[in-house]
Amino acid sequence: MYKVLIIDSNQRWRDKLHAMIEWSQIGFSLESSIVNTEEAGAIFRMQQFSLVIISMNEHTNGLNLCDQIRRHSRIPIILIGGSNDFQLARRALGYHVSDYLPDPVAPDELITSLQTIRRELDQASGKGQSLLYPISDEKPQAVDNIIDKVKEYVEDALHQNITLKEISNVLHYNCSYLGQKFKDHEKMTFNEYLLQQRMEKAKTLLENTDMKVYEIANKVGYSEMDWFYKKFKSYTGRSANQYRKATTKLYLLNCQ
Template sequence: MFRAVLVDDESYDLEGLRRLIPWNELGIEVVCSENRPLAALHYIDNHEIDLLITDIKMPVISGIDLSRKAIERNPGLKTVFISGYQDFQYAKQALDLKAHGYILKPVDDDELVGVLRGAVEALEQERIPKAKAELAGTIASFPFIHNDILQHLLEGNLEPATLHAFLQLYPLDLHFESACCALVEVDDMLQRIGQGPEKVGMELDQLIAKIGSYIAETGIGRWCRVNRSQIGLICTAEPASVEQRLQALVEHVRESGAFTVTASYGKPVTSLEELADSFAQAKTFMNGKMFVGKNRVIPPSLIKPGITKDVKDLSVVLEAMFGAMAGYKLLHICDCIDELFEVAALFEHPVKVYQFSIHIATRLEAYLGTLNETFESLLGWGIHQTDIIHSLETVEDIKRWLRNTLFQISEILFMKKQHKNRRLMEHIDVYVRERLADNLTLREIANHFAYSPNHLGVLFKEYAGESFNEYLVRLRMEKAIELLGQHQYKIYEVADRVGYKNIAYFSRQFRDYYNITAADYRKQS
């Protein structure tokens, strides 16, 4: 992924850039988006970046000056300028800086995507010879590239041709006659969140580094960090010794600190293309931790056929439940909880029901991490908050607790999303009310606020509960009622002041809306 910084002193333009461009599809990660140019400059001074997308005319420091300083820090930087001014002097300065693109507002999404694709292609062409010279055939000393390519291998989300071309330049020296994939997960993450995100994050970084060093020293294989609490591993040991070597890793972590880990592994592979299947198996078996326990190795043989079905079903239902939570679909959350606890009904001992519930909560906390949230940030949970699960006496009590928790999180996530859009909608409302007499369209509004019409239409419907056209008609009818009460205005003048140039169309619209004609309403007022 190439790292990009977005800068625009207009907050709505910045938000439009951040939300409407398919950054991930382009292979770009937005590492900083700022409406304060000096704050962006501070970030650039302290971080390596690949792309700068900036407005040209800004207070304090212009986009041109910002670009000059950024290029001093990152000589290979690609810059895309966005300007509301058709001024040759701006374009000339951009050309002097060898800018990769110069786009006028209102921004055309397709035009910007095309420019960014070209910038990414140029960066990729420059990266290969540069990396080849620096790496001299190996990626071991570059953790970022090393981690990225291994994760792509494990997840299976790279085109075969792209993957093989990369591996020709940077061979991983994998021996597929004796390889399989494993997953190492830090235990009890849920119980650690009360220590504070920053502290937990620092401790995890240290632990992951120690595990990585141990893997390198013992020659188990190649590893990468999958997320903040999991490591993916391509084991190159003999199949018969994989479990033994993973067990040694588990014991090493247990003996060296306050953390413990659980490991699982998938089937042996014979080719590059089979790595993703083996890793998917390891992830499925890791879901069986709630059945067989933690702080151990979970081999395929330990997951019995009946449990395997439950584990696979569990993964599907959890994914659906978390998706419903993020999408504010409360009824679907209830359905998923009922489905989950159909599995719990088969447990022979209450302890396993509690383990099952803790497992769900742990998976929920991991999912929140993908949204850059935690239980602490959303609910203010402390370290002992989940102890409440052990005080619940029945499955119905646990289901009720889980349902309330998911409802709270779903509501908070929804309100956060609404809050982001509230200021935009307030500005749109002011803009429309001041121009009711004009021929307003959704496209014109979208262009003014630097959004695509389709996207703004969706945002408007989600926020206001009505389409933009319904909203516009409502405002015009409300204003018409107000003006009709002021008898100095003729009806055709009222129509003109609320944006209707055709008196017949206004009269029909008024009658349809209020079930009375404008003339009859005036007589009654």
């Protein structure tokens, strides 16, 4: 069971949320309900949670609490209740919330949101990631550290199908936000970076191994050979076989 912290000052709303769905059937348990936001820090220090649900009946307090949490933690957050306001939702995205469910909240919407977060938490567990994101006295992760984690993920999973959405889920970041930060930091989009890493890896394997071209394609994440050939020629200006012949000839000339 993943422990859930609910933050709202309205007892009737908290009781309604408790009764809205069968939490345990989705894999969550409601451990605490906080009467006011001032108590949040103390509760976090005493216990560890996997998800925070914040009432947006008081918009300013809800967003302020998101800001406090994001200074120290990447725990998934669901904002629930309040008005269907585009600007409010946009501000919420800046805090990398997992979902924003304005009133009237339907049980099936909440269930869908929780199921998505459950899959992300399960996936993080399977990859050896920590499931708990407690608030601490540590400084927030710098952007360059997050970008380094993205790069490490790409390097480790280069032979697989990789998407920024998947990485965002693992790191508990909003996908659009992470994509923009990556572009600002690397001066290229994530997809451009991923293509560069795959092609450079393929070049290295063509130059230094006797692997078949289809083996190299699989090694750098391409299951369809036509697509690999197209991308490699577009990137290098040569086919994979032409590139291998040219680099082999250059190597032999340098050895003479």
